[in-house]
Amino acid sequence: MSDDAATTGKPLFTPFNVIAGIIVVLGLIVTVLRFTAGLDAVTNLSDYNPWGIWIGFDLLVGVALAAGGFVTSAAVYLFGMKKYHSAVRPAILTGFLGYALVVIALNYDVGRPWRLPYPFIIQQGTTSLLFEVAACVALYLTVLFVEFSPAAMEWLGLKRARKLVVRLTILLTIFGVVLSTLHQSSLGALFLIAPAKLHPLWYSPYIPVFFFISAIIAGLSMVIFESTLSHRFFADKMDEAHLKEKDTVALGFGKAASLVLAGYFIIKVIGISESNNWHLLPTNYGLWFLVELLGFIALPSFLYAVGVRDKNIKLIKWTAAWTVLGIAINRLNISLIAFNWHLPASERYFPHWMEIVITVFLVTLGILAFRFIVTRMPILYSHPDYEDH
């Protein structure tokens, strides 16, 4: 578990490093193109489709999957579920990196990224949902950074600073829950402005509620999924407590995810009923909607329940990965696939290959940053010199 022992003596040219290196080089080349030649040179965005995968995947999926931070810290610090304590730091780190990458992705997507701070200093536009999202994401990224900082301070030996930050834990957790509730739902509310563009099966006046509840599901599932990957690749970094609690976390979070998924399924069905959209189900879009509703909401809810009843950790882990995929598909359906559904095929959006390169580049940066941090800082183990907080 000592930092250096873990990072030295390993070959540099592993398959992972080589692939990651190629992606990073490609990403940097496209980055130069994006910021020298503009959006038109590297994207298929248009006036019809101003939001592509940098918003649909990097932002909407990224923010949803980063919800594990507030879900886990609320469970542990607000609801007193101390048995999940070992999941807090990895969840906060995943959330922090997720939000950081969202903000980096926004710098690619916004035509004039140097104007990103304008809502705060030039014109607030307080009636705008985008302003609310911008404010919450900026504040929450700061909160996540502060929540993550004790691990970095333990690594750097900054005892007094750590003591100060640890005292703020409850306050930061409350901030995190409030800010997440606001912007997770507001990201869905952004689509309220486009009832004619979004397919009626996905459009609903309740879309902010759908986004918030599905973000909780994404957060719970992502914690299980991330924990599975961490155990696969960083088991040597874990202490006894983390190894012992991993099944407890999977069972507890799996049970919560199962129940929230069941509730989400119910309100989605009620959404169809309220909008009287039953007649749209036997269409092509309707069948795709049913795949999402039954295959990625009802099915994982049931599988989680079976996994929890039978204490089948393997089933819970696979279900978590399936659910994460389902949430990603939901966000892509709303922002891209079922968006502008009435347009002729020639006007529909499909990402430019360079857009995909940037997305893969950003995900790779996240994985590299995660690896860098967990191999050095006390994320998957407790630092012997400090008490848990």
Add this chain to the structure above:
Amino acid sequence: MDGAIHTLQEYMLHTESITYILIVGALLGITFFWLFLSQRDDDEE
């Protein structure tokens, strides 16, 4: 009654009627689902 909806009143009656039935079904369903989900918790305790 040919099943067609002509007024807002008819539309609301139609959608709300179905929704209310669904909600009752959902409340019963979630109760049984909760029992299914937590049935074996007691065994541990």
